[in-house]
Amino acid sequence: MTKVDLKFVEGLTLAERASLVTGHDFWFTAEVPGSKKMMLTDGPSGLRKQADDADALGLNDSVDAVCFPCSALTAASFDDDGLLKLGQHLGIAAKAERIGVLLGPGVNIKRSPLAGRNFEYFSEDPLLAGRMATAYVKGVQSEDVGVSVKHFALNNRENQRFTSSSNVDERTMREIYLAQFERVVKQAHPATIMCSYNKINGTLNSQNQRLLTRILRDEWGFTGLVMSDWGAVADHVAALKAGLDLEMPGNGQASVDEIVQAVNEGRLDEAILNRSALRVLKMVERWGSEGEVSDYDKEEQHRFARQLADDGIVLLKNDDQELPLTNDTKLAVIGELAEHPRYQGAGSSHVNAHHLVSPLDAMPAGARYAQGYELTSDQEDEQLTAAALDLAKQSDQVVFFAGFPAAMESEGFDKTSIDLPANQTELLAKLRAVNPHLTVVLQNGSVVAMPWADQVPAIVETYLAGEAVGEATWDILLGRVNPSGKLSESFPFKLSDNPTYPTFDQDKNNENYREGLLVGYRYYDSKHLPVRFPFGHGLSYTSFQYSDLAVKQADGQLTVSFKLTNTGQVAGKEVAQIYVGNRVSMIEKPAKELRDFVKVELEPGQSKTISRVLPRRAFAWYNPEQEVWQADNGEYEIFIGSSVADIRLHQRIDYQLGTPVQVRLTSETYVGDMMKHQTPTIKRALQETGLADKLATILNSDNAAIFANIPLRSLVMAGISPEEVQQLIRLANA
Numbered sequence: 001m002t003k004v005d006l007k008f009v010e011g012l013t014l015a016e017r018a019s020l021v022t023g024h025d026f027w028f029t030a031e032v033p034g035s036k037k038m039m040l041t042d043g044p045s046g047l048r049k050q051a052d053d054a055d056a057l058g059l060n061d062s063v064d065a066v067c068f069p070c071s072a073l074t075a076a077s078f079d080d081d082g083l084l085k086l087g088q089h090l091g092i093a094a095k096a097e098r099i100g101v102l103l104g105p106g107v108n109i110k111r112s113p114l115a116g117r118n119f120e121y122f123s124e125d126p127l128l129a130g131r132m133a134t135a136y137v138k139g140v141q142s143e144d145v146g147v148s149v150k151h152f153a154l155n156n157r158e159n160q161r162f163t164s165s166s167n168v169d170e171r172t173m174r175e176i177y178l179a180q181f182e183r184v185v186k187q188a189h190p191a192t193i194m195c196s197y198n199k200i201n202g203t204l205n206s207q208n209q210r211l212l213t214r215i216l217r218d219e220w221g222f223t224g225l226v227m228s229d230w231g232a233v234a235d236h237v238a239a240l241k242a243g244l245d246l247e248m249p250g251n252g253q254a255s256v257d258e259i260v261q262a263v264n265e266g267r268l269d270e271a272i273l274n275r276s277a278l279r280v281l282k283m284v285e286r287w288g289s290e291g292e293v294s295d296y297d298k299e300e301q302h303r304f305a306r307q308l309a310d311d312g313i314v315l316l317k318n319d320d321q322e323l324p325l326t327n328d329t330k331l332a333v334i335g336e337l338a339e340h341p342r343y344q345g346a347g348s349s350h351v352n353a354h355h356l357v358s359p360l361d362a363m364p365a366g367a368r369y370a371q372g373y374e375l376t377s378d379q380e381d382e383q384l385t386a387a388a389l390d391l392a393k394q395s396d397q398v399v400f401f402a403g404f405p406a407a408m409e410s411e412g413f414d415k416t417s418i419d420l421p422a423n424q425t426e427l428l429a430k431l432r433a434v435n436p437h438l439t440v441v442l443q444n445g446s447v448v449a450m451p452w453a454d455q456v457p458a459i460v461e462t463y464l465a466g467e468a469v470g471e472a473t474w475d476i477l478l479g480r481v482n483p484s485g486k487l488s489e490s491f492p493f494k495l496s497d498n499p500t501y502p503t504f505d506q507d508k509n510n511e512n513y514r515e516g517l518l519v520g521y522r523y524y525d526s527k528h529l530p531v532r533f534p535f536g537h538g539l540s541y542t543s544f545q546y547s548d549l550a551v552k553q554a555d556g557q558l559t560v561s562f563k564l565t566n567t568g569q570v571a572g573k574e575v576a577q578i579y580v581g582n583r584v585s586m587i588e589k590p591a592k593e594l595r596d597f598v599k600v601e602l603e604p605g606q607s608k609t610i611s612r613v614l615p616r617r618a619f620a621w622y623n624p625e626q627e628v629w630q631a632d633n634g635e636y637e638i639f640i641g642s643s644v645a646d647i648r649l650h651q652r653i654d655y656q657l658g659t660p661v662q663v664r665l666t667s668e669t670y671v672g673d674m675m676k677h678q679t680p681t682i683k684r685a686l687q688e689t690g691l692a693d694k695l696a697t698i699l700n701s702d703n704a705a706i707f708a709n710i711p712l713r714s715l716v717m718a719g720i721s722p723e724e725v726q727q728l729i730r731l732a733n734a
Contacts, residue, residue, distance in 0.1 A: 002034035004281040009274050018259035020277040021240065022250035026050075026230070029246070035281050038288040040148070040248075041097075043090055044104030044120055045070050045344060045466065046351035049097050065093060066301040066467060067344050067353040069309045071105060071132070072445060073463035075122035075488040076538070077312040078575040079599050080135040086308060087139020089301050094145040096296040100287045101146040101191055103348075107133045107180045108155050108196075110446070110489050111519055112500040116158040116414040119345040119445025119464055123488035124520030124535065126176055127594050130183030137188035146191025146287035149184050151229055153177055153211060155196035159414045160508050162231070165199035168513040170624035171587075173200075176519055178215070185220045191287050192225045195244060197232045198511075206233045212243030225279045230348075237262045241269075245276040298354045302468060309472035311573075314461040314485035315539040322439060322458040324479025324541060325397060331367040332391045333360065334431065335401030335424070335441075336375050342403050342443040343469040347411025353467040359401060359441070362470035364478065368395070375405045378421040385427055392435040399477065400431060403443030414505055418449045418495050428452055441473060447491050450532055461487070479541060484573035484599070486538035486643065490521045492531045499523040521644045522590035536577050536594075536643035542568025542604065546576070546648035551638055553657060558618075561611040562640055562649055566602035573601045576610060577641055580618055584634025584655075586673065587621055592639055619655055631658030665712065665732045667725065672708030675699065685731035689724055 002008060009017060012032055019030040024037060027050065031037035042048040047065035068074070068086060077083070094102050106117070110124040122129040133149065140147050154166035154177050168177065184190060195205045195212060205211060206228050216222045227246040233239050236247055236258055247255065262268035315323070325331065338359040344351055360369055372388040374381055392398045402424045409415055419425070432438055432455050439458040442448055443465070453459060460483075465472050475481040492498055499515035518526060521535035548563040564576055576599075579592040595618040600608055619636060620629040636655045641647035663669065663677040674682060675695070686692035698707045698718050707718060712725050 004035060004278065004285050006274065006278055008034065009278045009281065012277070014260050014263060015256055017273055017277040018256045018263075020280045021246055021259065021273065022236070022255035023246065023248040024250065026249045029280060029284060035284055036288055036290065038100035038284045039098065040101040040103055041094070041099050042104070042348045043094065043099075043102040044106055044349050046353075047090070047093050047097060047099070047102075048348070048351055049099060062350075062352045063097060064298075064354050065351055066298055066305055067351040067356075068305045069312060069466040070119045070345055070349070070445065070464040071122050072119045072488070073312040073465055073485075074308060075128060075132050075312075076314050076461075076463065076485040077308070077599075078128070078486050078488075078597055079311055080131055082308055082311050083132045083135035084139040085304065087136040087141075088143055089139075089304055091140040091143025091145040092296050093301065094140070095143050095289060096294045098289045098291065098293055099145060100284065100289055101148055102140055103148045103194065104150065105133050105136045105147070106150050107184065108151055108153075109177055109180070109519065111156040111513075112504040113418050113447035113489075113492075113495065113498060114415045114504055115156055115446070116409055117345075117347070117411050118447075118489075119409065120349050120411070124490065125488070125594050126179035126183075128488055128597070130180035133180060133184045134188045137184055137190050141188070141191065144287070145289070146283065148192040148194045148227060149181065149190045150194035151196035152181055152193050152216070153196060153205065154200050155198050157414055157505055157511055158412055159505050162197045163199070164509060164511050165202050166511050166513065167201055169516060171622050172513060172516045174622035174624075175517060182220055185216070185222050190224060191283060192227050193222065194227050194229055195232060197229055204234055206244050207235060207238040207242045209242040217243065225283045237268050240272055240276055245279045302355050305466045306468035306471045306475070309462070309465040309468055310475050310481040312463070312485045313465065313472060313476050313483055314487055314537075315476065315483040316459040316461050316533050316537070317453065317457070318539050319457040322397075322437065323460075323477060325399075325477050327364070330394070330396040331364060332395035332398045332435075333363050333367050333369045333401070334372040334388045334392065334398060334427075336371050336373060337401035337403050337443050338363070338369065339371065340375060341401075341469045342406060342445075342464055343466055344464050345410065345445055346406055349411070356467045357470040359470040359473050362474050364474070372400070372427050373421075373423040378423050380423045380426055385430065388427060389430055389434055392431050395435065397437040397439065398431055398435050399439045399441060400428060401441050401443065402428065404445065404448070409445045418447050420448060425452060428456075432456065439477065441477070443469075447489060449494055450491070453532060461485070482541045482570055482572040483538065484540060484575065486536050486575045487533055488535070490524055490531050490535045491533040492524070497524070497529060497531070517588065517590060522593065525644055526591040531645075534643050534645035536575070536641070537646070538575070538643075540568075540572045540574065542566055542570045542572040544568075544572070544574040544602070544642065546640055546642075548609070549638070549640060549649040549651055551651055551653050553653075553655070556657060558614045558653075558655065558657060559611060560596075560614060560638055560640070561609060563607055563609050564600055564602065565607040566604055569604055571601070571603050573599055574642065575599050577643065578612060578614070579639040579641065579644065579647075580614070581637035581639065582619065582621070582632075583636060583652075585621060585630075585632045589621065592637070592644070594644070616657060619658060631655075633658050633660050665729045667713035667729065668711050670709060670711055671695070671699075671715070674712070675708070679732075681734065682732045685728050688731055689728045691720065691724060691728055694718070694720060
């Protein structure tokens, strides 16, 4: 292929350049003289390569490929290295199939448990989502396959996703909904970014110059290509002007003619077209893959899929050491999901699995199975119920497989409930009555309400665990693997506890982010609202002790160190989580926020000292007025824990690596704020005006609290003249 540059682009005909900025069909870029076409395909959890004329949502079969666990489960691993290896495995598969760009990962925030695509996203927390995605992207691209990080941005619901406007304030957008994209762009340098369908504050994302150019390119330094989600472009000319490079899937000759006409009529600057055409050609040059499709080791990929699921499955509850199961147990396995498991999501992430192993296939010899309920109905089947209860009565322990049917959660629509189907919960209640030794294994793409949780001794969350679901589930249940997964999202007691409950999906045209920064655990933790299972929660078959917390500031950075000890009888992995609470900044802020985590493997009795450096950004908030990330000097709290609600170590610190809290005096400045954040200039102004002594007297009186809470212009009530106040303001701001 000819090396491409701007001169090469200018040598193409106008129609050829126009063809480059629109997809040739569903999956290929256009081919022009001197450059080949390139195939893109879905693949967050496995390849979904289809024939050239296949549809966008996969109604036709795709190639045989290993189905890895969904992002909801891989994020629960809290394991950067595991996500790097996942990316490498996907890259190997994509390269063998001659794929140029893999469409994934999805990094949108899990704002509401009703969002239909939550299974495809990592977390409610931007740090965790960003870390997992960064590792994934590095892994895929290390195999010379590009990625498309999606869906940029604020695509947090599926209903009316093509037209609804996500309305959000600037600070919330930067700190919660853009932060993970920023991390991936700056640290992993993805080949492409995919813009989402929705609008942000009224502007369609495919036409949003601030989003696609000013923030993505000018601020973050992105140098790759911006493509649209399939069908996201309403006005191709406006989209090109805003910074979109490639419309997918394109409308054939009509799209080419539209661009040619716009250039000829002067509605589109030819230089803008050339810029986007060059980016498409550069993408093909860097990531295009030529040659024949080749074989790769799918059995090894299946083994890795099992290992990845092992590392993410979350042990939510284990009273009286109900798990792991013992080999001599008379075991009942109940629930159709054991036979026909939910192991992947529906829609564009659906994979033609290479080798599905169901829990029924992998269950221990001697265990007996009863269907219990029908997945295609929520009504009780008396005959199935009777058989399940009879088996439970004859058994020492029961493993009940429960979860959401495939029709309940998918790309393209949002859920209306987080409750299990009625026939499952009714059977669960009857099973509890006849056999108290009951373990519930969940298969679901997102949050489940569990009003029955207090009545069962053990609960295991497997999410959508990929094609090795059966093997991985029994690895955990039988203790072949010690569980180490942690929840990457909060599980509330009920849907109405969620902060988005009053607003989510209530307006067809607008999705109003009224909860602001208080998403997920930031809300529950700040409000002291109990949840069923908190963010970061996950049990183990061993126990861990945290000790010896030390925090040091030196050489322009802050280092947190502590000791972690395995105090149990078996080897295990613990995810130690570091949270920071901001106590100095005069802004709205959550009680604490995840700022780092590390997964540590320890033998019984083994200790390790963990040392982590927290960057300045860990203490920063986005100041929309100055358009900067601001870290204020002053008091913070460092929390080390096994979850956001299980804090083991805690220390207050005086952080002095940021900037002094700036108080520019106005007549509206409150006396208490001025006195709390006195700069040397303010102190000098107080002395020169003679107000230092007057205010000291006032603030030491019985009315101190009242006078601290009045603006400077109201000090006339304390006998201080308006002229004295204005002189103070003038000197303090000099």
